[in-house]
Amino acid sequence: MEKPLLTPDFLNRARKYYGEKEAVVATTGERYTYADLGDRADRFSAVLQNRGVEKGDRVAVLDPNTHYHLEAAYGSMQIGAIHTPLNYRLVPDDFEYILNDAGVDVIYADYAYTEAVEAVRDSVPTHTFITNDADTVEGDWEEFDSLLDETDPEYERPAMSEDEIITINYTSGTTGDPKGVCRTHRTETLHAYLISVHQNIADDDVYLWTLPMFHVNGWGHIYAITGMGAKHVCTRGVDAEGIFDAVINEGVSYMCGAPTVLTMLTEYYDEYDPQTTAGREVRIATAGSSPPEATIKTVEEQFDWYLKHVYGATETGPLITTSDFSRFFDGDSDDRFSIKKRQGLGFLGTDVRVVDEDGNDVARDDGTIGEIVVRGNQVMDKYWNNPEATEKSFTDRVEGYYHTGDLAVVDENGMISIQDRKKDIVISGGENISSIELEDTLFDHPAVANAAVIASPSEKWGETPKAFIVPASGDPNNPEMTTDEITKFTNEQLASYKTIHRIEFVEELPETATGKLQKNELREQEWEDDDQMIGQG
Template identity: 75%
Template sequence: MHKPLLVTEFLDRARDHYGDEEAVVATTGERYSYEELGERADGFAAALQDRGIEKGDRVAVLDPNTHYHLEAAFGAMQAGAVHTPLNYRLTPDDFSYILEDAGVDAIYADYDFAEKIEAIRDEVPTETFITNDAAAVDGDWESFDEIVDNGGEYDRPEMSEDEIITINYTSGTTGDPKGVCRTHRAETIHAYLTTVHQEISDDDVYLWTLPMFHVNGWGHIYAVTGMGAKHICTRGVEAEEIFEAVQTEDVSYMCGAPTVLNMLIDYYDEHEPETTGNNDVRIATAGAAPPEATIRTVEEEFGWYLKHVYGATETGPLITTSDARRFFEDDSSDRFRVKKRQGFGYLGTEIRVVDEDGNDVPRDDETIGEVVVRGNQVMEKYWNKPEATEEAFNDRAEGYYHLGDLATVDENGMISIQDRKKDIIISGGENISSIELEDTLFEHEAVNDVAVIPAPDDEWGETPKAFVVPANGDPEDPPVSAEELTEFTRENLANYKTVRRIEYVEDLPTTATGKVQKFELREQEWEDEDRMVGEG
């Protein structure tokens, strides 16, 4: 029997079986049941259709982790529109590119970020602008609550599991963001896999410390909702508020990059808060391998259970886990060695580490190859980028998505990331294109040449570092200070992309044909580290 896999069924199931149960604790204090959450999503779907939004149209969502994001996402998808979440850390120019590239027809933007859209609204194809506090926003914006209350009935169109339902934009190595297209089927299967491997159940209380815009919160907008668990919403990530929510709301599960773990550890060391409420706590981390000391503190001091997972926007994101309890005892220090690894594939997910000819490297935990993957949770394509799509799936191994990470694999098939093939820096869980940073620095008249690489950082795992050849050729007396160049990048890029480490050099290492050999610079920066990627 074949039954279409549709993302709308996650909220349908929750309403059907958990309609009277608490679904969402809002940042403003309101508490909504699943039936109330569903009614608000219905109202948003109806409002979109009243404004001409049809099946397949793109609807952008720019929001911190509030209940409005959940309502806008499910409302758009119920109307058959393509949910297009936006990274709220980006600049107006970034938003202009994405809204134009995706052909976004409508946008909901939180009042804290609407000004970034207002600044470029005349440059984009978007015609419908909605916010959660119209009085706090300049320009002509409609009120989310008012249109939801007046939304009436909506018509859910017939949908197919092979149709695109989300587009998630990710930083590309060329600097231009790429739209990752995901189907109903891919999103649904990924949510199923996340539910199994992250052990999500209906009595879970999930704290939103992971941005919902990050490939739909690692699929948790679907998995947590479908299981009828409870969402605790946030407007940011503050250590004190996280510990308080864990205690007062009896949080049982959350996600966070290693930088979040480090922030929690620093706060714990200084304030010694209570770390649990009435529920045991487990936390999933990804983005960089957490050091053993971090895992030890989280598990032995906090009393939480840590799950290390791995993936990319293009892969769902989650494709591997190191939560393999047959390979360690819960009270043994061996578990730290295992949990540092990215692990092996989720159910139904084929992970390989291949050499330049596409052959599997030996399971000796020494030979390095590129990680490639096949799985039902992997993206359909890049939006309007057929050549990039072709390369991503067929570079070394035909039919596999190539992650650009270089790894070893042990005798059990568990991978361990050692280096990165792409010109991507992953800082605090955010992808940053080194080429975009170089292009920005080249715009400064005092910069003659520049190469940007990831440098190790105790807080962020890795951070951008620029090697700059000054225009006057004198690294001892450059015509612009490092502080001024840092400020230049801050003014022209999203804040998290700011280049805070700058080293002036006479020249850059190059090949005989003049290509900059970044590998030499990376070896120099990482010579005291065990691997060439960050540990946050």
């Protein structure tokens, strides 16, 4: 027997079995049951259909981690509209590009972010603009709650296939313009099943939204937490005091956090010694670059939380590996910290390999470096309107595998550990930043003759952009600009998290005989005191 895998089924199950159970704790203090959440999603579905939205149309959501995001996402998917979450850290030019590229018909934006959309309103195809506090924003925006109050929860659900696109998640534009990662009902569903298993999600879990919902649909937790009937605790941002308070006051049992968040929590703990548990186990998942062993040790031994290290990319679901395999370490031994730093083994049903330039698997010697490639049911369908990029990402070294661009080694147990990156990106505090974009921005400054941007190690962010600048004056000792001026210049041109704070003026940049920039020399110089050229923290 075959039953189609459809994303609205997660909310359907929760309503059926957990209708009277608390589903969402809102940032404003309201509490909603799964019956309430379902009713509000139904009303939003009807609102969209009343405005002409049909199956396959794109509905963008620009929101911090509030209940509105959940309602707008499910309200869109229930009518077959494609949920298109947006990174709220972006700037108006970014929103203009994405809204045009995806052909977005409707946008729901939190009141704190409408200004950035309003700035490009006349140059995008979007025709319906909805917010959660229309009275406080500029421009013609409709009020989310008022629309729900005046709309009956009846809508027409179209026939849907599991192979149809249901979400588009945009990358950070690390190699040019952002790319729309297309995910189907099937890929979203199977990924949610996988994290439910590997993250041990249960119906009595209380999940704290420290991970952005826009980031690959919150690693699939908008589906898994809902489908399991667990509870969502929403946030409008991440702060250490709020996290510890939620653990105590809401009984939070599970959350996610980039290594940056772990560092923030440990620093707060060292200064204020807060209560960290309230009588139940707390699990926290971190992803990507490994946190330092000292941080893992603090989280597990001082907080008494259980840390899971996972890995993936927007294109891969995102999650494809974890180091949380307890048969490989003694739970009471310090050996577990070095193992938990690794990206680990593949998820169920996921074929993760590390291959050389000829597509052959590297030796399990923990020294030979290759590229991580992956094949699995959670991997993306394609890039939106970009067949060339789609083909390249699946055919570079091994046909039929997605190529991550991450370079890793493999130990005798098959556990991978990332050492470096092929892609020209900086991952700072969990955000992908294109060094090419930063260099293009620097070239616009009249006092800059040449520039190269690389990742520089950072205790706080794991890594941070650093610019090596050849001044137009030709004299690095008299560059006719200050580092503060360059920092301010990049801050004015780019999203705040892309701002360059580390700058070094140089006489020339390393190049090959043919004039090709050799960033590897700059990176080796910058990371000479570290074991690997990738951020930890």
